[in-house]
Amino acid sequence: MHSVEGASSGSPREILQLGYKIGFINDSEVWLLMLKKRNTSVRIYNENEVDEMIMLIRDSFIPAFLVLKDVLVKKLDEAEGDWM
Numbered sequence: 001m002h003s004v005e006g007a008s009s010g011s012p013r014e015i016l017q018l019g020y021k022i023g024f025i026n027d028s029e030v031w032l033l034m035l036k037k038r039n040t041s042v043r044i045y046n047e048n049e050v051d052e053m054i055m056l057i058r059d060s061f062i063p064a065f066l067v068l069k070d071v072l073v074k075k076l077d078e079a080e081g082d083w084m
Contacts, residue, residue, distance in 0.1 A: 024071055030064045 008014075012035050020028040037056060044050055 024075075025064070025068060026071075027064060027067075030060050034061050034064065 013032070016025065016028065016031045016035060019025045020031070025031050033056070037053060041053060044053060
């Protein structure tokens with residue numbers, strides 16, 4: 001739909017960078033941190049690290065997803081407007 005290329009490998013990092021470049025995500029630092037934490041969270045055994053992860057999810061990651069949802073709804077509305 002957006003005729004965007006540039007994520008040929010399809011790696012999560014590449015997709016996030018492309019999403020930032022075309023305006024689907026607005027805070028690349030939070031999304032890249034989310035990716036990093038996803039990769040390391042399977043090996044958390046320390047309660048303090050679990051607490052840190054919970055705070056990051058609550059304070060940064062959930063709000064980032066809510067912003068993404070709003071952007072996607074807006075893009076969908078724009079696309080539907082073009083069809084009619």
